[in-house]
Amino acid sequence: MHLAPHTLRRVVSAATVALLATAVGCAPQPEETSAAKPTGTAGATCAKGKLATRTSGKLTIATDEPAYEPWFKDGKPADGKGFESAVAYAVARQLGYDKANVVWQSVPFNKAFAPGVKTFDFDINQVSISTERKKAVDFSSGYYDVRQAVIALKNSKAAKATSIADLKGLKLGAQVGTTSLNYIDDVVKPTQEPAAYAKNDQAKSALQNGQVDAIVVDLPTAFYITAAEVTDAKIVGQFENQGGTPEQFGLVLDKGSALTSCVTTAVDALRKDGTLASIEKQWLSDAVDAPVLK
Amino acid sequence: MTAVKEESGQEDPAGMPDRGDGYVPSQRRIDRERFKRTRARRATSIAALSTLVTGVVLYLVVVSAPGWPRTKETFFNAQYAREAFPKVLEGLWLNVRLLLICGVAVLVLGMLIAIARTLRGPVFFPLRALAAAYTDFFRGLPLIINLMIVVLGVPALRLQGITVDPVLLGGTALTLTYSAYVAEVFRAGIESVHPSQRAAARSLGLTNRQALRYVVLPQAVRRQVPPLLNDLVSLQKDTGLVSIGGAVDAVRAADIIVGRSLNYTPYIVAGLVFVALTIPMTRFTDWVTARMDRQRAQGGTL
Numbered sequence: 001m002h003l004a005p006h007t008l009r010r011v012v013s014a015a016t017v018a019l020l021a022t023a024v025g026c027a028p029q030p031e032e033t034s035a036a037k038p039t040g041t042a043g044a045t046c047a048k049g050k051l052a053t054r055t056s057g058k059l060t061i062a063t064d065e066p067a068y069e070p071w072f073k074d075g076k077p078a079d080g081k082g083f084e085s086a087v088a089y090a091v092a093r094q095l096g097y098d099k100a101n102v103v104w105q106s107v108p109f110n111k112a113f114a115p116g117v118k119t120f121d122f123d124i125n126q127v128s129i130s131t132e133r134k135k136a137v138d139f140s141s142g143y144y145d146v147r148q149a150v151i152a153l154k155n156s157k158a159a160k161a162t163s164i165a166d167l168k169g170l171k172l173g174a175q176v177g178t179t180s181l182n183y184i185d186d187v188v189k190p191t192q193e194p195a196a197y198a199k200n201d202q203a204k205s206a207l208q209n210g211q212v213d214a215i216v217v218d219l220p221t222a223f224y225i226t227a228a229e230v231t232d233a234k235i236v237g238q239f240e241n242q243g244g245t246p247e248q249f250g251l252v253l254d255k256g257s258a259l260t261s262c263v264t265t266a267v268d269a270l271r272k273d274g275t276l277a278s279i280e281k282q283w284l285s286d287a288v289d290a291p292v293l294k
Numbered sequence: 295m296t297a298v299k300e301e302s303g304q305e306d307p308a309g310m311p312d313r314g315d316g317y318v319p320s321q322r323r324i325d326r327e328r329f330k331r332t333r334a335r336r337a338t339s340i341a342a343l344s345t346l347v348t349g350v351v352l353y354l355v356v357v358s359a360p361g362w363p364r365t366k367e368t369f370f371n372a373q374y375a376r377e378a379f380p381k382v383l384e385g386l387w388l389n390v391r392l393l394l395i396c397g398v399a400v401l402v403l404g405m406l407i408a409i410a411r412t413l414r415g416p417v418f419f420p421l422r423a424l425a426a427a428y429t430d431f432f433r434g435l436p437l438i439i440n441l442m443i444v445v446l447g448v449p450a451l452r453l454q455g456i457t458v459d460p461v462l463l464g465g466t467a468l469t470l471t472y473s474a475y476v477a478e479v480f481r482a483g484i485e486s487v488h489p490s491q492r493a494a495a496r497s498l499g500l501t502n503r504q505a506l507r508y509v510v511l512p513q514a515v516r517r518q519v520p521p522l523l524n525d526l527v528s529l530q531k532d533t534g535l536v537s538i539g540g541a542v543d544a545v546r547a548a549d550i551i552v553g554r555s556l557n558y559t560p561y562i563v564a565g566l567v568f569v570a571l572t573i574p575m576t577r578f579t580d581w582v583t584a585r586m587d588r589q590r591a592q593g594g595t596l
Contacts, residue, residue: 113556115364136368136556173540177553195460195540196550202446206540209449211458255364 046262048096053121053259059097061088062107062120068200070224070283071126078104083220083283084124087143090275091122091251094266109177112252113137122263123252126218128179138260140267142248143276148183149222149290150236152214153207161214161236164188164293173212175200179247180216183239204230220284237293371559378551378560382567385547390571392465392533392543397526399469404476411477412484414502425477432474437532441467445539460539468536472529479521483514516586523579527572544568 054060063084066075073081080089080099092102105120112123113136128146129139150167152158158170167188173195174180184194195212197203203215208230217225222235241247251267253260270276319327356362410418410425432440444467449458457463487510495505537546544567548560 110552114558115361115368130554132554133556176546176549181550182554193542196537196542196546197540198538202538202540205446205450206460209446209452209458211449211460211540 046095046265049101051095051121051259051262054119055103058101058103059092059095060103060105060120061092062105062112062123063125064109064112065106068221068224069228070220078102081283083144083279084126086279086283087270087276088124090270090279091140091143091263091266094269095262118254118257121253121257121259125252126249127252129248129250130179137255138253138257139250140253140260140263141271142246142250143267143270144249144280145246146179146249147219147238147241147247148180148216149219149238150214150216150293151207151222151225151230151233152236153210153230154232154234156213158213159234159236162291162293164239167214167236167293170213171195171211172214172216173197173203173206174216175203178217180218184216187239200225207233219290222290223284235290237291240292240294367557369558369562371557374551374555374557374559375563378548378563381547381551382544382560382564385542385544385564386567386571388461388536388541388543389530389533389568392461392468392536393526393530396465396468396472396529396533399465400472400476400525400529401522403469403473405480407473407477408480408484409506411481429474429477432471433478435471437467437471438535438538440471441535441538443467444470445536460541461536464536464539464541468529468532472525472532475525476522479518479525480514483518484510486517487513516590519579519583519586523576527575530572530575531568 049057051059061077063072063077067077067082067084068075069082071082071084073079073085077085077088080086089099089102092098107120107123109125109127112120112125112127113133122140126146127133127139129142133139150158150161150172152161158167161167161170164187168190169192170190171192171194172184172188172190174184174197176196176198181194181196184190195203195206197206200217200221203212203217204225206212207215214236219235219238222238226233226235251263253263267276359365407425407428410421411429413422441464445460445463448456448463484506491509491513492505495509496502500508534543534545537543537549542550544564545561548564551560552558
């Protein structure tokens with residue numbers, strides 16, 4: 001009988017563990033519900049300034065840090081300068097939020113599509129729309145048609161390439177998680193394994209150091225890099241769009257977000273009335289001409 | 295009285311009913327063995343039940359979480375797991391090669407630094423100071439910064455004959471940092487050998503060097519196997535950091551698929567592959583340690 005208190009203690013502690021686990025685990029965040037319920041009206045209406053945003057009355061927009069030119073100026077998304085900053089404010093205005101009601105947030109690319117509660121209403125970070133990515137997040141319609149370009153140092157043999165075939169034997173590099181890397185793998189199909197960098201900055205220094213022969217970035221970034229950052233590099237050329245459909249950047253929203261259709265409508269309207277074109281002309285006007293690699 | 299004396303023996307007489315010496319366990323002893331067995335059974339069953347309950351509760355908590363379907367789709371997607379597995383394995387080959395080569399280099403360099411730090415005599419002062427400075431600096435310097443400097447900074451010097459290969463440079467950075475850690479492990483081991491051992495060796499006529507080689511180091515190294523394995527496992531995971539130079543290791547291979555699909559399953563695959571690599575390594579060291587302990591215990595346990 002002297003065993004009883006011992007056993008009792010075991011049972012009690014086991015029960016406590018179970019209870020604790022239940023108590024901690026069963027306090028689910030009310031995540032889906034608050035996102036899905038627009039204030040007062042039904043989900044489809046996009047009443048100006050009255051969307052079911054994260055913070056009522058404010059529009060929270062996210063991008064990665066650092067924010068690069070020419071998409072943002074001086075790494076400050078909130079100043080309205082740079083292509084994506086301007087687009088974000090134009091979309092906000094279209095949705096009925098003036099500049100004072102836009103809140104910027106820094107969200108790493110890798111975190112922007114994590115499941116769970118989103119802290120932003122939409123993310124603008126040069127994210128290309130693809131059917132595969134659409135399984136994970138919602139996209140607005142495209143706000144920019146993007147092309148990929150190859151950069152190499154001026155005096156290197158890579159700079160003399162005039163076709164995709166000329167690139168095959170080179171050591172190429174790109175930022176991981178970008179369509180630029182997909183273009184290397186799927187279009188160029190180089191003989192050497194491409195280098196994959198965490199950030200474009202590292203790809204740039206690898207190019208300067210001769211660790212890679214050429215890097216692939218999107219065309220506006222390529223113009224910025226060659227004009228301001230790596231001035232002894234040049235754009236070798238740009239790729240044609242794959243399969244006829246242009247590659248487009250889209251705003252990223254939570255999967256099943258109530259805002260997706262409203263944001264898409266806003267982007268479509270901005271495209272139609274020429275706002276997108278004029279923003280593009282203002283901030284990406286350099287990005288017009290580069291030889292096409294076939 | 296004889297029965298009481300027999301009870302204090304090491305063997306289990308209940309399991310050996312007849313040892314040929316006519317010994318019959320007493321009723322008291324048989325009762326006690328039975329009691330011990332029931333208690334062990336009871337403890338095992340309670341532990342099993344408790345584990346089962348905890349497991350079921352955890353499972354139910356995770357599965358009934360409101361975000362579970364989405365989490366399952368994002369982290370445990372069979373299609374992406376299948377796609378990622380061969381690529382992650384391909385990348386892992388780089389991690390394994392780095393581990394083997396850097397592991398050997400780290401052990402050699404670490405041992406040399408540790409010995410330099412424990413040398414006696416005023417003539418060795420510069421060597422001691424240098425070794426101390428080395429360990430202080432590289433243990434303090436964050437590995438990621440060390441890697442950035444070596445992988446991205448060294449090629450920027452444009453020195454003739456210095457490689458620009460990110461894997462070689464990354465391996466160098468790993469060796470620099472880890473040999474500082476391992477040197478400290480070795481030094482602690484060397485200093486843990488009681489001074490009387492060295493004194494005894496010297497009094498037998500061994501030189502300082504011989505005493506270190508034949509008396510101190512064999513005892514020191516034996517004590518260091520577990521902490522050294524710890525560092526080796528840590529090194530194995532950190533080999534992935536060479537990917538900042540653009541090299542595609544297992545984690546970066548997963549990164550590439552994650553970036554394209556926005557699905558995290560490849561990370562899970564890469565994580566499990568690393569765990570699978572570590573477990574045999576741990577078991578192997580456990581085995582080595584146990585064998586060394588047995589050898590040491592041959593003279594009799596104290």
